[in-house]
Amino acid sequence: MKKKNIVKEKKDFDRALKLKKQFTSKYAFLYTYDTNYNYRFGICVSKKIGNAVVRNKIKRQVKDIIDKSKLQFKNKDYIIILKKSVIDTEYLELKEDLINLLKKSNE
DSSP: OGGGGGGOOHHHHHHHHHHOOOOSSEEEEEEEEOOOOSSSSEOOOTTTTHHHHHHHHHHHHHHHHHHHHHOOOSSSSEEEEEEEETTTTHHHHHHHHHOOOOHHHOO
């Protein structure tokens, strides 16, 4: 995932949470809002999930899933907040769940 496609600023995360266009799955919440930019992703992993090594591993997996998915994204910001249930999941389960969630949000 290119750096220009990543949401990093707190105000962008807050805007997504305030607008409440929310989609839910077994392992994540997805918030979206329309922007003038190309699509961008923000990934949030709580400290309750694990230490920095575990959180970064999960973020890398999510970025890889987004990169390898053949989905066409609209001009939106997508904020993915991972649930605590993601700790014990396999990569393929997480991949299937996130792709279904992203498809649901693009309809």
